[in-house]
Amino acid sequence: MTPIEYKLHDIVEMKKPHACGxxxxxxxxxxxxxxxxxxxxxxxxxxxxxxxxKRIKKILKSVEEREQ
Incomplete structure (x- = not known):
């Protein structure tokens, strides 16, 4: 399994949700x-x-998508 490539200011989804939902x-x-x-x-x-x-699931929005 290849690691997910993430950068500063990316919005990511974790495997477990935060307590706030x-x-x-x-x-x-x-x-x-x-x-x-x-x-x-x-x-x-x-x-x-x-x-x-281990806990990251996927990248929801990369910093390149948000700048465009």
């Missing part, structure tokens, strides 16, 4: 850890890259 997250930092922000309630969560790669 939303399942869309914006990537706001990429490094050894990945920081994501819930698009519904604004909660910010920092996850290790390995765990993030």
């Amino acid at each position: 939303a399942n869309a997250w914006e990537i706001i930092r990429v490094g050894a850890d990945v920081k994501i922000k819930c698009t519904n309630c604004g909660r910010v969560v920092m996850i290790g890259r390995f765990d993030f790669n």
Whole structure:
């Protein structure tokens, strides 16, 4: 299985929804850890890259799509 290619400010869907009910997250930092922000309630969560790669389901909107 090939890893999903994600970039800063992409909107991604995780395998499990957030407690507020939303399942869309914006990537706001990429490094050894990945920081994501819930698009519904604004909660910010920092996850290790390995765990993030296991928990990501798909990219909903890439940064290139949003700029056009």
